[in-house]
Amino acid sequence: MKRWQRVLRSLGPSIGRPRTKEMLRACIGAGVGLTLCIFLVRVTRAPFLPEGPDPTLLLIAPLGATAMLAFAVPSSPLAQPWAAMVGNTVSALIGVALVMTVTEPWLAIGLSVTLAMGAMMLLRATHPPAAGVALGVVLTADVVREVGFSYAFSPVLLDTCLLLLVAVVYNRLTGRVYPFRQPEEQAPTQVTQPGLQPAIEARELTQILQDLRLDANIGPADLARLIDAAHGIAAEHLFSGVVSRQVMTRDVVTTPPQMPVSQVAALIRQHKLRTLPVIDQDGMFQGLVSAFDLVRSWDKPPKAVKTGVLTRLLRPSQDAVEPVAADVMEKTVGTATETTPLGVLIDLLAEGGQQAVPVLDQGRLVGLVSRADLIAALAKAQYPQRKPAIAGA
Secondary structure (H helix, E strand, O other): OOHHHHHHHHOOOOOOOOOHHHHHHHHHHHHHHHHHHHHHHHHHOOOOOOOOOOHHHHOHHHHHHHHHHHHHOOOOHHHOHHHHHHHHHHHHHHHHHHHHHOOOHHHHHHHHHHHHHHHHHHOOOOOHHHHHHHHHHHHOHHHHHHHHHHHHHHHHHHHHHHHHHHHHHHHHHOOOOOOOOOOHHHOOOOOOOOOOOOOOOHHHHHHHHHHOOOOOOOOHHHHHHHHHHHHHHHHHHHOOOOEHHHHOEOOOOOEOOOOEHHHHHHHHHHHOOOEEEEEOOOOEEEEEEEHHHHHHHHOOOOOOOOOOHHHHHHHHHHHOOOOEHHHHOEOOOOOEOOOOEHHHHHHHHHOOOOOEEEEEEOOEEEEEEEHHHHHHHHHHHHOOOOOOOOOOO
16 A cells, blocks of 8 residues: 555544434434533523623533533443543633633643643543533633632533433433443453353453553443454354354264163263263154263162161162163253254353254254364364374374
8 A cells, every 4th residue: 555545544534434323313312412501501600791701601612522422422431421520520620720820821721721631531530522621711711710610510510410411311212321331340240251252351351451542442341342242253254154064973873762871871981972862763852861961860869768668678679770861861952953053052062061962853863063073163164274183193
């Protein structure tokens, strides 16, 4: 890319085009909120001197910028209530203090923005429109000086709170979450549930943003959502078009429901399996028997011994009854069809309790996807050019 093309590209739009519905939602909300603020300014305005600009009306300019943030980008850290209320109020206090102590207008103008920015950063209340509040106070110094520090609370804080209250109600009614920040104990602790995707704690997300100096532009919860969405898209790309039929084992060793568990154990040992599907004589799937199920059936605690004569006589025959596959199998298991995407199989096997996923066609077993099948599919997707290892090597 040529240099002039890079320059033109850097001057172009840096964000995508918003949806028309979102544009209308934000614009209407900002207009409603700002109109109510203008009405409140008219009601609460103090009796200023007739000469000079009205500082309460001049306040509408930075409040318009606050409305833009609160309604158009309500997830931004710059738009949150703490940033808006504290930022606007502190900036107004700094502006009033300057008009009362600094006689040179040019110096007061420069100091108003500088000190307001520093105070907002120290208080973790960075709100760009607040710099306009401080500047507006200095520009109307003659009339603000008559009111004093109360100007920072009414109308600045009062109008800011009204605007934010409208933003809270309007955003929630139109499907947006505002305020977006959450208390630390309620904040997301990880990007996703433990599984194939790595978990990232909230403090680590915060540290990433601070290291990249992006903590004023995006919050940890936003970053968590972005990473989670990126993981999902990456998985879709990695396994795009891969379904059960492409990875399943078709030649499956099975057992009938009435096979004694000793024979089931022999099958599992003979074929070096972890899971054995149970199917009836019609080929209909009944459940799964795993090695864990067998161990659990043999490790049952002894029942309380009854002392009746008949019970003692019948006990040897009762103890001789061996459980069968239907007695120990797991009936409630996740299943799939031949067109089930690989991502669904990953979720089923990543949950931990299930060793394999039966693949069914109208209730009949047609295949089985084990964890070994899944690992082979993952390896093939990750390293498509790698040749399979030679047996015995």
